[in-house]
Amino acid sequence: MKFVVSSGDLLSHLQIAGRAIPSKSPVTILENYLFSVEGNKLTITASDMEVVIETVLEISDVDHDGKIAVPGGKITEYLKKLPEQPVTFNIDENNYSIEIVTASGNNSQGGLSAEDFPQTKDIDDVQGSFTLSTDALLAGISHTLFAASSDDLRPILNGVYLDIQPESLTFVATDSQMLARYTRTDIKPGIESSLVLGKKTANLIKNIFSPSDDVTITYNSTNAVLRSSNHTLICRLAAGVYPNYKSVIPTDNPYRVVVNRQDLSNAVYRSSLFTDGSGLIRFELTENNILVSAQDLTFACSASEKVSCQYDGVQMPVGLKSPNISSILTNMTATEIELQIGDSSKAVLIFPSERNENDNAYEGLIISKLYKTLRLCHIIMA
Secondary structure (H helix, E strand, C coil): CEEEEEHHHHHHHHHHHHHHCCCCCCCHHHHEEEEEEECCEEEEEEECCCEEEEEEEECECCCCCEEEEEEHHHHHHHHHCCCCCEEEEEEECCCCEEEEECCCCEEEEECECHHHCCCCCCCCCCCEEEEEEHHHHHHHHHCCHHHCCCCCCCHHHCEEEEEEECCEEEEEEECCCEEEEEEECCCCCCCCEEEEEEHHHHHHHHHHCCCCCEEEEEECCCEEEEECCCEEEEEEECCCCCCCHHHHCCCCCCEEEEEEHHHHHHHHHHHHCCCCCCCEEEEEEECCEEEEEEEECCCCEEEEEEEEEECCCCCEEEEEEHHHHHHHHHCCCCCEEEEEECCCCCCCEEEECCCCCCCCEEEEEEEEECCCCEEEEEEEEC
16 A cells, blocks of 8 residues: 655644554554545544544545554654655555655554554434534633543543533533533524533543534434544543533622723732632622732731722622632633622622623633631623
């Protein structure tokens, strides 16, 4: 089997597929790429048995179709140091030898039989399928993944939950102390369903798909296939029942605070330098001001920052974990945000102070603690 391919194109596709190759695996074949030649297309596949990545690129001068497993280490490093040029592959399918010919030289190495590589199969018993832009998919993941749990004892929370409705798609992630929600009303899946993309899968999506492309998500109860024009990601879905996140979102918080997001974020960061191990900071709401303060009794240090805002409600304190509120504010883009606050049993909502009717909503929820009582705070952002 022989074919010619651009060195730059091959390298970029190998780097995409290579994200699925495990650094160490007891199964030797998984340390290889599967090269499948059909016509003028080269499909490169890599897998760690949990996810499978397939990517397709154009090739030329093909003498016949075929398959071979190519070792993953040397070829990628070799191409990184090779200037852009046509590269010729000469493959002996009898002894699995691979010769790579370039303008300046050649090299050879041994491959493995393609028969030993795990076979990729289409999912059975499809439960749903819908298409969305990669931009929307990446935005949903980027705006929520930071809130996902890292607790292996609750794997259902270790990823991004997709709440699929006929007229909208909502991304949700939570670690039980912080919850982020991002809703797209410009996506119309036409079905009502849900699935959970694991944290590893979500990170792979961010590095695989081109922002200018569309992605079709097809899934059943255990697996999902995400397919664009040139790339395919097959993954396992997290098992279990996702918590009812809607039950903690209040709809009638009476008090409203409008504040510059960056000013509040900076004040939180500066104050957080003086917190104890709990990371707790205090918001004291007074007329047109938020007093952000923190203290560490062990090292006898403290700080307070006054941030101007628009507020004419009752004076009240709110205790927040600085890492949580900082993460949420960092993932917002609005210049000014609005906090909606209720009593101590309700969440605090945060969202852009000015939104158009068709704006997508980016929301977050944190569990905050008053100095004497437990309080749940919900934050909405965009």
